[in-house]
Amino acid sequence: MSKAITSRSEDYSQWYNDLVIKGGLADYSAVRGCMVIKPYGFTLWENMRDALDKMFKDTGHTNAYFPLFVPKSLFEAEEKNAEGFAKECAVVTHYRLKSDPDKKGALMVDPEAKLEEELVVRPTSEAIIWNTYKNWIQSYRDLPILINQWANVVRWEMRTRLFLRTAEFLWQEGHTAHATKEEAIAETRQMLDVYADFVENWMALPVVKGVKSENERFAGAEDTYCIEALMQDGKALQAGTSHFLGQNFAKAFDVKFSDKENKLDYVWATSWGVSTRLIGALVMAHSDDKGLIMPPRIAPLQVVIVPIYKGEESKPVIDGKAAELVKAFKAAGIRVKFDDNDNNRPGWKFAEYELKGVPVRIAMGARDIENGTVELARRDTGEKSVVSIDGITEHVNQLLLDIQQAIYDKALQFRNEHITKVDTWEEFQEVLKNKTGFVSAHWDGTGETEQKIKELTKATIRCIPLDSTEEEGKCIFSGKPSKQRVLFAQAY
RNA sequence: CGGGAAGUAGCGCAGGCCGGUAGCGCAUCUGGUUUGGGACCAGGGGGUCGCAGGUUCGAAUCCUGUCUUCCCGACCA
Incomplete structure (x- = not known):
């Protein structure tokens, strides 16, 4: 029993770590917050990637590749986006090392090799991509642009967990440009459907499709759509996002086009992504105390x-x-x-x-x-x-x-057993504390209420489900009138 | 980034208070017997005790710093 794994009931976090490490998916590395994806785990990722890539191509997208580094001046162009990521950016300031005169065999950063302008290691690529699209778009005839890239990104997280939150991770990011708002929104929704299709039919993981509240929205987006999955410990996990970016990036990077009437307008944008985090979701959703359980369609070995x-x-x-x-x-x-x-x-x-x-x-x-x-x-x-x-x-x-x-x-x-409708604050707290999972409740639509609920229960609004019907009710917390239920949960 | 814990052979751990040059189980290697739910016998190999300084005649052990990991918190489009 040299490979015995911790049981879920004993220590859920340790169980997860044991599965990832002992199941051969990944390993820790000498770099803080960064993991090594081992062959078995990478084969799984390749199977996921190949399936998604085909779905992207079937919906008219093509792959391209943009630089890892983003000049700081470009990065800060879209203010909200830049602010949202500022706290977790790795920054390159020098381009050369030299021998340390005080220490034999050691190297030091050459102070004379300071960069004129710092380079941000991409936490996402909107900036560098929109700076490029500016050169590619003049007329409505150049639109739409439907590009995806498979890449690594870096977000300097304070607290990391294998696959779920690492400083460097692999993902795909789609970046599209459109002539009309309607077309961009349709694209955003289409890709959300692609994600839901993939996660449900390939990863065997049911998801809720929804829209994020303002607090949870992607910095720089008009609307963030998401798919939310439920893990066995009752916590929710965001499995993918698709953003309608409006004209925010077009304005920030001055990307205009002439329409059919020869009028200049800003381009409409979307972006969408899923990452290796999905592997974490897969592990936590299906596995048991004996180990991993791979869905046959993407299993490295069937x-x-x-x-x-x-x-x-x-x-x-x-x-x-x-x-x-x-x-x-x-x-x-x-x-x-x-x-x-x-x-x-x-x-x-x-x-x-x-x-x-x-x-x-x-x-x-x-x-x-x-x-x-x-x-x-x-x-x-x-x-x-x-x-x-x-x-x-x-x-x-x-x-x-x-x-x-x-x-x-x-x-x-x-998942269905863990979506609980509640109508009182007491019940709301009770369900989150003992039963866990999604709680479907009325919300007054304000960020303040959302924030207070988060402070009191650690639960956030995971999404406003797309299939929810209008229903008169009162906010679970403030008692103010509400028109529909939203899903709350504690989340990864 | 704050609080707590850990780092000794590939893995899991003991030794540490009380300083004297490192040990156990599993794995590994050799030979043999085996194989329907984590095999057995015999023999062998493997460790600058995370790293860097310091104290000391002498450091895994004491002191300082640092790196990595885990748990809790803050943070997390």
Whole structure:
């Protein structure tokens, strides 16, 4: 039991850390707040990235790449955005090191190599991108511009957590330019739908689509749309955002175009992003006390085959049959591994692949060879069955689909059970304290009330759900009239 | 950035008060026996005790600084 993990009930935070580290997704590094994404974790990210990238391209977007560094003067051009990020920016001030005359073998920053203008390491790329778009846009014929970039960004966080909040992280940021407000809003909403589609159908994680309150809005945006997911400890996690930026960046960077009537107007903008934080959401939403549970569609490994040898003579027979299976699975597009490592016995391997969350395990021994069967075990339920080796690829394919659906259904049920409608302040506090999850309540629409509720309960408005219907009511806190319910929760 | 805890072999830990040159379990290597839920026997290897200073004849141990991580808080489009 050298890899025993902390149980959720014992220490939820430690459980999460154990899964990430011992499950082989990531490791700590020598740099404060920065992690190493290990091969298993990076393969997961690649699978997510590839699926998203295809969805972006299917909706007309293309990839490009902009610089890591943003000159300070550009960064500060859109004031609200700059202010919002100012406290967490890494800044490059020098461009050279030299030998330290006082210390042999050591280097020091060369004071003579100070930059004329400091470079901000991008916390997001609106500034450098809009400064570029200015040169690309003259007429309505140049619009829309639909660009996405896959990149790393840096936000100097005080308190970091693997995947959930690190100083450097990987993400994609879409930046689009449009001729009309309506078109930009449609784009914002379209990408929100793309995110919800991806997170629900690929990551098996149900989300609530909504709009952020003013307090929670992206600095520099007119409206911030979001998808919110619920973790097993009852805390919410923002899984993706899509911003309608209005003409704020166009005005800040003077990006104008001539419309069909030959009138000059500022361009309308959007930006949208999801990050490696989604991996944190995946871990916290699905996993159990035995380890990770990967949704089959993005699992780095979908099937692992564990041989169970019995005596010398069984090895070549089992290995031969396993090789056939691997070939068949690969031909069927299934990600498979045959683990014939002889250092570890079957029981050890079972535990190891459960820790890593591989959806389907196949055990194959002499008995199976004799009967023409294999033993299938599914990770999500632990259920085992003995099935015929004939038609195994079809069987496993269907099982992978079933597992994908089952873990989504499980998460959905948990989420739905944890959206609680409340109408009194007492009830509101009680639910947040004991039941946790989303609380659906009336709110008077003011930032002051939101702030007070946050101070008293640590809960924030996660979003104003897009599908909520108008309903007369009274604000849970102030008693003032309200027209619709919003979702509160404690959040990551 | 404030409060608390930790850092000794790849991993988990003991030793520290009371200073004398480092130990246990797992992992690893060799050989053998094994394999349907974390194998067993025998033998072997591996550590500038996070890093840098200081005190001392002598520092894992005492002192100072610093780095990294964890927990709580503040902060977090």
